[in-house]
Amino acid sequence: VVEKEExxxxxxxxxxxxxxxxxxxxxxIDELTAFAAARGLTVPVAALxxxxxxxxxxxxxxxxxxxxxxxxxxxxxxxxxxxLLAREGLDLAExxxxxxxxxWHRLRPWPDTVPGMTRLRARYPLGSLSNGNVALQVHLARxxxxxxxxxxxxxxxxxxxxxxxxYLGACAWLALPPARVMLVAAHNRDLDGARAVGxxxxxxxxxxxxxxxxxxxxAPSAGVDVAASDLVELADRLxx
Amino acid sequence: VVEKEExxxxxxxxxxxxxxxxxxxxxxIDELTAFAAARGLTVPVAALxxxxxxxxxxxxxxxxxxxxxxxxxxxxxxxxxxxLLAREGLDLAExxxxxxxxxWHRLRPWPDTVPGMTRLRARYPLGSLSNGNVALQVHLARxxxxxxxxxxxxxxxxxxxxxxxxYLGACAWLALPPARVMLVAAHNRDLDGARAVGxxxxxxxxxxxxxxxxxxxxAPSAGVDVAASDLVELADRLxx
Numbered sequence: 001v002v003e004k005e006e007x008x009x010x011x012x013x014x015x016x017x018x019x020x021x022x023x024x025x026x027x028x029i030d031e032l033t034a035f036a037a038a039r040g041l042t043v044p045v046a047a048l049x050x051x052x053x054x055x056x057x058x059x060x061x062x063x064x065x066x067x068x069x070x071x072x073x074x075x076x077x078x079x080x081x082x083x084l085l086a087r088e089g090l091d092l093a094e095x096x097x098x099x100x101x102x103x104w105h106r107l108r109p110w111p112d113t114v115p116g117m118t119r120l121r122a123r124y125p126l127g128s129l130s131n132g133n134v135a136l137q138v139h140l141a142r143x144x145x146x147x148x149x150x151x152x153x154x155x156x157x158x159x160x161x162x163x164x165x166x167y168l169g170a171c172a173w174l175a176l177p178p179a180r181v182m183l184v185a186a187h188n189r190d191l192d193g194a195r196a197v198g199x200x201x202x203x204x205x206x207x208x209x210x211x212x213x214x215x216x217x218x219a220p221s222a223g224v225d226v227a228a229s230d231l232v233e234l235a236d237r238l239x240x
Numbered sequence: 241v242v243e244k245e246e247x248x249x250x251x252x253x254x255x256x257x258x259x260x261x262x263x264x265x266x267x268x269i270d271e272l273t274a275f276a277a278a279r280g281l282t283v284p285v286a287a288l289x290x291x292x293x294x295x296x297x298x299x300x301x302x303x304x305x306x307x308x309x310x311x312x313x314x315x316x317x318x319x320x321x322x323x324l325l326a327r328e329g330l331d332l333a334e335x336x337x338x339x340x341x342x343x344w345h346r347l348r349p350w351p352d353t354v355p356g357m358t359r360l361r362a363r364y365p366l367g368s369l370s371n372g373n374v375a376l377q378v379h380l381a382r383x384x385x386x387x388x389x390x391x392x393x394x395x396x397x398x399x400x401x402x403x404x405x406x407y408l409g410a411c412a413w414l415a416l417p418p419a420r421v422m423l424v425a426a427h428n429r430d431l432d433g434a435r436a437v438g439x440x441x442x443x444x445x446x447x448x449x450x451x452x453x454x455x456x457x458x459a460p461s462a463g464v465d466v467a468a469s470d471l472v473e474l475a476d477r478l479x480x
Binding site: 012074125127133134135137138139141142149150151153155156173174175176 | 252314365367373374375377378379381382389390391393395396413414415416
């Protein structure tokens with residue numbers, strides 16, 4: 001790993017949430033497995049979860065390019081769930097669909113997430129900077145016990161990351177120039193968006209986020225300030 | 241105390257901050273007293289603090305009526321501080337003025353605030369709904385140990401309470417209709433604003449917020465759902 005700089009000093013840390021702080025894939029697989037067993041349904045659970053997450057970037061990009069009006073992530077998750085259920089020939093009741101779409105509110109943190117954030121919070125104000133809408137983040141942070149000081153959401157700017165308005169808007173609300181704020185994320189696309197507006201960046205490796213055959217985001221792209229194997233190591237690296 | 245209704249059920253609580261959760265007056269008096277002693281200055285501390293807070297509503301109302309462009313509360317505090325220092329003939333250095341204006345980030349909670357919020361948070365998601373800008377709230381919540389799930393600020397809507405956009409905007413981000421959200425505040429003007437958009441309201445008495453001769457907000461105005469002497473009693477009343 002090549003790191004741009006040691007001794008970076010910032011006044012606040014912002015965190016990507018899905019994948020970086022919570023393990024959406026195994027959490028959703030467990031939810032869908034339990035649901036299918038309770039209903040006596042045969043469902044290709046892992047494929048469904050991977051395809052559900054796979055719909056995430058294309059659906060947001062529709063909003064980003066203007067081919068869809070502003071639609072929050074809970075609503076995008078529900079739209080893509082309905083499409084996947086139709087494909088699988090699963091005609092679920094409304095209450096079941098709503099329950100499954102809300103599974104994104106019940107994701108487990110990685111083992112290092114809460115201990116690492118707790119150490120980092122003793123030194124830095126911690127905010128989220130997530131494409132998840134505010135209500136989703138409130139529920140998820142409570143479920144997973146994520147110790148944030150403040151939540152920032154794409155919804156508040158009606159733009160999705162990596163659009164620059166999201167990063168710049170959160171820094172403005174922190175009353176800090178982007179160069180005094182660090183984004184922590186497991187995804188190079190997100191870190192590149194933050195770096196483009198002048199923020200510092202920390203890459204945290206989540207090599208099984210997408211499952212055992214993950215082939216992306218295994219290492220940081222050029223220009224990252226700090227790279228760490230998890231959030232406890234990041235706390236070490238940032239002196240927290 | 242006449243209460244409109246027992247057994248109100250809501251899905252989230254929003255809190256006013258200054259006065260309701262933190263004791264700005266004695267905190268600022270202590271800050272200014274220590275500052276004056278350190279500098280060997282003679283300052284009418286209590287009068288200065290009362291006049292500083294007294295400038296709050298008129299300065300916000302200038303923004304609300306459009307005679308001032310959007311100006312965040314930190315900046316309004318600094319403007320009114322500068323005017324008061326000029327009146328007192330105190331020519332302070334820039335660093336001292338910045339330090340004093342930031343005293344609003346270092347306010348102590350009332351004794352019941354953290355225990356009451358901690359109990360309420362076990363049952364309800366808790367958000368702020370304050371005219372304080374986001375950065376001010378982040379620093380204050382960390383300083384005072386306020387256990388919020390999410391912060392909402394007038395700054396995010398570029399409107400000050402009691403403008404309806406602030407209340408409606410926070411409810412929309414919670415993905416809840418106003419009738420499922422309760423505002424907790426010590427000020428009838430704020431509670432009236434929340435009630436006007438359909439929110440539930442809880443009055444918490446802070447009879448010494450404005451000092452020993454307080455003559456306002458000693459009792460709730462008509463229409464409040466719940467009235468409590470402090471946040472621990474509110475937790476009792478809401479079954480938390």
